[in-house]
Amino acid sequence: xxxxxxxxxxxxxxxxxxxxxxxxxxxxxxxxxxxxxxxxxxxxxxxxxxxxxxxxxxxxxxxxxxxxxxxxxxxxxxxxxxxxxxxxxxxxxxxxxxxxxxxxxxxxxxxxxxxxxxxxxxxxxxxxxxxxxxxxxxxxxxxxxxxxxxxxxxxxxxxxxxxxxxxxxxxxxxxxxxxxxxxxxxxxxxxxxxxxxxxxxxxxxxxxxxxxxxxxxxxxxxxxx
Numbered sequence: 242x243x244x245x246x247x248x249x250x251x252x253x254x255x256x257x258x259x260x261x262x263x264x265x266x267x268x269x270x271x272x273x274x275x276x277x278x279x280x281x282x283x284x285x286x287x288x289x290x291x292x293x294x295x296x297x298x299x300x301x302x303x304x305x306x307x308x309x310x311x312x313x314x315x316x317x318x319x320x321x322x323x324x325x326x327x328x329x330x331x332x333x334x335x336x337x338x339x340x341x342x343x344x345x346x347x348x349x350x351x352x353x354x355x356x357x358x359x360x361x362x363x364x365x366x367x368x369x370x371x372x373x374x375x376x377x378x379x380x381x382x383x384x385x386x387x388x389x390x391x392x393x394x395x396x397x398x399x400x401x402x403x404x405x406x407x408x409x410x411x412x413x414x415x416x417x418x419x420x421x422x423x424x425x426x427x428x429x430x431x432x433x434x435x436x437x438x439x440x441x442x443x444x445x446x447x448x449x450x451x452x453x454x455x456x457x458x459x460x461x462x463x464x465x466x
């Protein structure tokens with residue numbers, strides 16, 4: 242596999258150069274870079290090699306590579322892991338502008354019993370509500386060495402809560418239709434509704450393909466089959 246970072250990092254944000262093979266087994270998502278011009282990449286994906294070339298998991302936040310929006314005060318955030326690893330996993334939510342809102346994490350907690358593939362983190366379970374029109378950066382980390390945070394495998398995305406009054410003109414929401422949220426540029430809401438419908442109808446290939454297409458549009462290019 243060519244030297245590349247998974248999940249659309251080719252737009253400009255890079256971590257240490259790594260070679261990560263396609264390890265994903267139970268989710269297949271393909272896609273191209275999104276049509277976003279003059280926009281900085283706001284998503285980081287994580288992967289690495291261990292000692293003597295041993296393979297470590299690849300971690301990804303299912304987030305657009307720009308500021309993704311939601312109408313929900315306490316949305317579910319989706320992430321994915323290529324292989325289960327016997328290391329602590331950590332979820333962190335911080336303000337994207339620490340000078341304006343503060344440097345202390347809004348939430349920092351460990352993840353219990355992660356599985357391979359796509360999974361979710363529900364902010365409502367932690368009584369966290371996003372402030373409207375404030376950018377947050379959320380991240381998942383595999384803590385490789387508690388004494389050296391620089392060794393962590395980290396993936397992150399950016400989210401902002403918005404209101405219906407701020408939606409694009411002419412957009413009419415059907416809150417049971419994921420494509421309606423997608424049209425309204427509400428990535429996280431579309432992702433959450435699609436994932437909920439897939440969980441309720443796991444054999445519905447049309448829903449799975451719709452989620453694949455959604456992720457393709459935001460530059461999540463490689464969650465290998």
